Amino acid sequence: MSFHSIMHQYRFAGYAAVACLACASVTALVRATAFAFVTSFGRFIGAGVNFLIGAGVHDYGSMGIPVATTAIAFLVGLLLLPLCLETRGEKLPF
DSSP, rough: OOOHHHHHHHHHHHHHHHHHHHHTTTHHHHHHHHHHHHHHHHHHHHHHHHHHHHHHHHSSSSSHHHHHHTTTHHHHHHGGGGOOOOOTTOOOOO
């Protein structure tokens, strides 16, 4: 029996299981959606930064200063890190 025929035979059971899990874990669905949005948003920003670095290399004529200025974003992130809340072991709002 091939994989395709097995999946075809049990497809309704799979749909029912997914429907039950989706109803029981709406909070996980919301968290997964938020995670996907934040990840995609970060990739969009990263693509824009690549174009800005390219424009900087074109203006300065070298990669030194444009690449070094990208360290500013990491320094800001390190400075903001102590302000983040640790939620390990706590009940989340959703």
